[in-house]
Amino acid sequence: MPAEIRVFAPATVANVAAGFDILGFALGQPGDEIAIRRRKEPGIVLHNRTDFAAMPLEPSANTAGVALQAMLAHLGSDAGFEITFLHKIKPGSGIGSSAASSAAAVYGANYLLGEPLTRQQLVPFAMEGEKLASGTAHADNVAPALMGGFVLVRSYHPLDLITIPAPPLLHCSIIHPQIELKTEDARKVLKKQISLKDAVVQWGNVAGLIAGLLREDYSLIGRSLHDVIVEPVRSLLIPGYDRIKDAAMQAGALGCSISGSGPSLFALSTSEADAQRISAAMLDVCRACGLQSESYVSGINSQGVRVL
């Protein structure tokens, strides 16, 4: 066992249109990278060598620290760890920045402890990091970050995670408009009550999406990528949303919607060339709107977090 390992945890897209709060998938890139080593003494020590100076380094105020504390408490372990954050997904992007930190920390520490826990067993601890970051212990980012591919959160109580391998051709284009949109605010705009009629449309699409993924039926995946509940309200918080989405669809996307709670958008397609073209088309609209944006093009990450 090396004294120090480096761990990569991928960005993730939660919700996936119709799958609000229950579905997410992992990207090939971007991701978080950490270095982690055992300390001789108990306790967690965090260092920040990323571009983001604002990261809290007190373990109980840091998503990765909280996740790791929860895992060690569960194991009854007094092992100490030193974690250096090397690369960080931009916080507030909507592609699972906090989830990646938590996933990297618990996966790395579990690895150094001889893997007492499976990837799936790590999810509840990483969820504690999410709770710190956004106020709710949601699993639709941390589960795919840890387990790879698509992960369905069938139930939260009890936690029931179903892995769904990504169809091999699937590619993703991410556009991250550089606006601030807090997860808490994106939650605030949601209606607490929805119409049964809309809910029926939504669960028809969720069911279609799962069938499409399991059958590698790209047309069905595309037909099912509709969200009549959350996107109509959240998209109002993202300037130029409809035009950016239109551009993705015109450029051949299977579907396009908000990644997590935004402001990033994701679009799915069936080749890297398509994903590149879709990304370029979306960026063109952002530029025309005067909206500075970052973009990523990636396959689906079937493995999840890994030791580099």
Added chain:
Amino acid sequence: MPAEIRVFAPATVANVAAGFDILGFALGQPGDEIAIRRRKEPGIVLHNRTDFAAMPLEPSANTAGVALQAMLAHLGSDAGFEITFLHKIKPGSGIGSSAASSAAAVYGANYLLGEPLTRQQLVPFAMEGEKLASGTAHADNVAPALMGGFVLVRSYHPLDLITIPAPPLLHCSIIHPQIELKTEDARKVLKKQISLKDAVVQWGNVAGLIAGLLREDYSLIGRSLHDVIVEPVRSLLIPGYDRIKDAAMQAGALGCSISGSGPSLFALSTSEADAQRISAAMLDVCRACGLQSESYVSGINSQGVRVL
């Protein structure tokens, strides 16, 4: 081509717990049986030789007649048909009695016309029969009656039907308490608005159910057979519901819920012996409640409507 054919159309279970309005499956038995033949003249003539005297025989007032009229209008055909209803699923049972009549009529007539339409193409016409019967042109009974197995109604506008083969071990127990419960009344008790929180639970279960069916994962099917939206209100209209369901679960059912809009209950299991035991346990409770009930035990019908 024989002058007259006999057609069997199976009973169906719609909703399937979490799949309200979007999912149904076909039973091996019971079912409707009709005799159908071409007439020399245009027009539809209906005869009733079933046990149910109250069936309207004016084609425009009969679900099968309306469905067949819609199909012939679509084909621009002036072919005439004579249909004799021989056996009928008890109307008002919640296992797709009207759907079976419509499915049998359009399938039989299409067969006698040399099959200009596929099974799937027959669904919209059979839906017209459903509209007459219940006021809404729902597809979650007629689609499995025509196509067999499980059918997901991914979308109604446009109609997008996804067939899902039934896992081979799956068996169904049906209990039909002899109370009157009109589809319209069962619709009336539904809330028009539901909480987003409940909807998320429901679509997690719908997604899990689809994944379980496609993977033949009986445990996942069972874990996903929960309905937090419709069952809590509709079950109040069925005397002894909770006790009958408890008996099914205690007897080893994967899950149990209301079939369609009730009053029948369905329970799924993984063998005929289990399904028989579950059926007996449910009937015991019905008897203890003084509730006269009929019961059926059946595998899933993978073929759908057929010529006998």
